[in-house]
Amino acid sequence: MKYIFVVNPMAGEGGAEEKLREAIEALPQKESCEIYVTKAVGDATEFVKKTVAENKGEEIRFIACGGDGTINEVFSGAVGAEKVSVTCWPCGSGNDFVKCYGGAEAFMDVAKLVEAKTEKIDVLKVGDRYSINVTNFGFDTTVAITINKEREKTGHGNKNAYTKGVVTALIKSMKNSGTVYADGEKLNESGKFLLCTVANGQYVGGSFKCAPRAKLGDGLMEVCLIDPISRLRFVKLLGPYTAGEHLDDESFSDIITYRQAKKVEVEAPEGFAYSLDGEIIYESKFSIEIVPNALSFANPNL
Numbered sequence: 358m359k360y361i362f363v364v365n366p367m368a369g370e371g372g373a374e375e376k377l378r379e380a381i382e383a384l385p386q387k388e389s390c391e392i393y394v395t396k397a398v399g400d401a402t403e404f405v406k407k408t409v410a411e412n413k414g415e416e417i418r419f420i421a422c423g424g425d426g427t428i429n430e431v432f433s434g435a436v437g438a439e440k441v442s443v444t445c446w447p448c449g450s451g452n453d454f455v456k457c458y459g460g461a462e463a464f465m466d467v468a469k470l471v472e473a474k475t476e477k478i479d480v481l482k483v484g485d486r487y488s489i490n491v492t493n494f495g496f497d498t499t500v501a502i503t504i505n506k507e508r509e510k511t512g513h514g515n516k517n518a519y520t521k522g523v524v525t526a527l528i529k530s531m532k533n534s535g536t537v538y539a540d541g542e543k544l545n546e547s548g549k550f551l552l553c554t555v556a557n558g559q560y561v562g563g564s565f566k567c568a569p570r571a572k573l574g575d576g577l578m579e580v581c582l583i584d585p586i587s588r589l590r591f592v593k594l595l596g597p598y599t600a601g602e603h604l605d606d607e608s609f610s611d612i613i614t615y616r617q618a619k620k621v622e623v624e625a626p627e628g629f630a631y632s633l634d635g636e637i638i639y640e641s642k643f644s645i646e647i648v649p650n651a652l653s654f655a656n657p658n659l
Contacts, residue, residue, distance in 0.1 A: 365423030405434025424449015535625030566601025
């Protein structure tokens with residue numbers, strides 16, 4: 358098998374490539390390992406697609422080295438590819454995806470990544486893009502927009518940006534316009550909402566367990582819509598939402614609509630923004646569908 362480490366040089370605090378090369382040098386499989394450093398946004402997806410096309414019939418494992426954005430790009434390029442597996446070396450600032458598997462620790466052992474057994478996982482198809490972790494909009498998207506602006510300023514991820522994003526959203530994004538349908542059912546008759554998450558994974562925004570019941574291979578996505586609420590009630594919700602207890606807390610049952618679905622449709626005003634694994638996309642009408650068993654994921658915990 359060929360092992361290709363796709364490195365985002367801007368992920369986290371930087372310096373990942375040097376650490377990675379040291380770890381690879383100690384591997385028995387080092388002669389079968391390659392490193393590719395991405396050059397721009399979207400480069401990882403194109404590189405993976407091209408590599409798969411040029412090596413048909415050969416077993417390849419792509420290791421996404423970065424945060425959730427890098428995972429999205431690498432995994433998106435491998436959807437549906439035969440004899441191809443994917444995994445990640447999570448050196449980004451958020452690393453939400455691997456929290457579904459207990460966190461980043463097991464994934465930082467490069468030896469375990471190359472030897473890991475695989476399992477099938479789903480992805481979300483959003484128009485012509487794929488979402489590996491969570492697609493969300495409303496309050497959360499305002500947070501993500503703020504995070505991206507901070508990244509542009511500093512050149513890398515910054516955990517403090519999440520906090521700044523929440524403060525900004527508290528001021529600007531407590532009531533958002535748009536109608537959400539889950540498998541044809543209208544979830545918000547008012548056409549308003551605080552936030553909505555459509556999840557494959559469990560976590561978003563670095564620490565929020567938005568979809569505690571999510572399973573990456575069950576053929577379903579988790580849809581959670583929260584109605585507009587006061588800032589005081591938002592503060593009360595924040596703790597349970599962070600801990601993933603909001604779906605079972607009866608005190609919030611009047612404002613939370615939760616469904617498992619195979620297709621979600623959104624209709625919103627012009628200029629509407631949503632966050633696809635952290636990438637901000639402006640689109641007023643879009644649909645999200647589950648793609649079951651789309652990837653072979655190398656899980657070091659198996």
